[in-house]
Structure formats: structure tokens, C-alpha cells
Amino acid sequence: MGTRLQLQTLLETFVEGDKRVHFQPKPNVTMEYPAIVYSLDFADTKFADNKPYTRTDRYQVTVIDRNPDTDIRKRVADLPMCTFRRGFATSGLNHYVFDLYF
Numbered sequence: 001m002g003t004r005l006q007l008q009t010l011l012e013t014f015v016e017g018d019k020r021v022h023f024q025p026k027p028n029v030t031m032e033y034p035a036i037v038y039s040l041d042f043a044d045t046k047f048a049d050n051k052p053y054t055r056t057d058r059y060q061v062t063v064i065d066r067n068p069d070t071d072i073r074k075r076v077a078d079l080p081m082c083t084f085r086r087g088f089a090t091s092g093l094n095h096y097v098f099d100l101y102f
Contacts, residue, residue, distance in 0.1 A: 001056060001081070004040070007102045011036050011061070014075050033093060034065035034072055044101065056101045060085075063096040070094070 002010075004023065011021045020035045031037075042058040061082075063073045068089070073096045077084055081101035088095050 001102045004057070004059075004102075007038070007059065007100075010079075011038065011076075014072050031064070034063070034067070034070060036072070036076070037062045037064065038100075041099065056081075059100045059102060061098045061100050063098075064093050066093060068094045070096075076100070 008021060008023060012018045015021060015034055015036060017032075020032055022029060022031065022035065022037045024039045025031070025037060038059045038061040040057055041060040044056045044058065045052045046054045061076055063070065063076055065072060076082060076096070076098055079100060083099050085097040085099055087097070
């Protein structure tokens with residue numbers, strides 16, 4: 001579908017400021033909320049003649065916001081090939097976890 005950098009650019013349109021979208025952030029990163037955190041989770045590979053001919057990367061995308069009714073969650077959920085995995089709240093922050101093939 002696209003590259004990771006294309007996904008980064010797309011996700012940056014969902015939040016204000018590019019410093020709020022993080023790919024596999026290091027533990028010492030200070031986040032501002034709302035934020036989106038994502039990481040490579042899986043790759044779906046199709047084979048022909050025992051050789052891979054297509055691969056679609058799956059990313060785990062987490063929307064983090066103080067607002068439980070955030071529009072960011074809905075915008076991510078509307079992406080093609082995206083499914084909602086789970087939601088949870090901790091430390092006053094709502095987390096919405098998605099699987100996104102991109």
C-alpha cells in the first residue's frame with residue numbers, strides 16, 4: 001500500500017503538530033496529548049512458487065487522548081484496512097488500539 005513515511009505523514013494530518021505522532025518511541029520521549037503512537041506489528045506475505053511476491057505491513061496504531069470522544073479515534077478507524085483492537089484508560093488518558101494494514 002504505502003511506505004512507513006507515507007503513513008507518518010497521513011497520521012500527522014490527524015493531530016496538530018508532527019511532534020505528536022511517534023514511531024516506536026524511545027522510553028525517554030516526552031509526549032504531548034493528543035498523540036498517536038505506532039509500530040510495525042506484522043507483515044502479511046503472499047507466496048507464489050515458494051517465493052514471496054507481495055507483502056503488506058501491519059502496524060499497531062494507538063491513539064492517546066484525554067478526551068474519551070476524540071475525533072482522532074474515528075478518523076483512524078475510518079482508514080482502509082483498519083480494525084479496532086481494544087480500548088483502555090490509564091492515568092487519565094484514553095488509549096484506542098488499532099490494527100492497520102498499510
